[in-house]
Amino acid sequence: NAGVTQTPKFQVLKTGQSMTLQCAQDMNHNSMYWYRQDPGMGLRLIYYSASEGTTDKGEVPNGYNVSRLNKREFSLRLESAAPSQTSVYFCASSEQGYTIYFGEGSWLTVV
């Protein structure tokens, strides 16, 4: 019963490097999300995908790109990592009705 699976769990990047966070869900949900969590800031929406082939910007999209590869997978890419992108990243999914299920998180440090 995997739910939402995201990889990697931990990553250290140097400023300017690129990387992709992978996410997959096995609940046949249409909607998928990427959030970042910073101390004192709660969870902020980076990008959102309502269905396969569609993506929308959230509250803090700058510096990120996303790909909804198929119904199961939604990846987040940092093209040129910056220290301000040090954060915990959560992928999530939902079906209509708003109950959002989160993955376990990816801890990213940019030095």
Place this chain on the structure above:
Amino acid sequence: GENVEQHPSTLSVQEGDSAVIKCTYSDSASNYFPWYKQELGKGPQLIIDIRSNVGEKKDQRIAVTLNKTAKHFSLHITETQPEDSAVYFCAASTGETDKLIFGTGTRLQVFP
């Protein structure tokens, strides 16, 4: 855009006492209000939610109340236990699609 404020940021209670966390929202079109619990090193997990057509919902020791006129909703935990210690987040729908805006979280500590 939608804004959700959550208070307090930290809350310490004795085991067996009650805990109350409050949130306010700004978008009058919001109609869905979930609460999430996040344990250390884990992703947030839904513990209870309420929709705008009801004023209160209970699930064992947890209850949520909603006042749409005042645009605020609260989480009530009774008979707290040490395993209730975690960070709790409220959220409100933006009134469009499935997006949620989260509060900044409350760290609850329950002391034995």
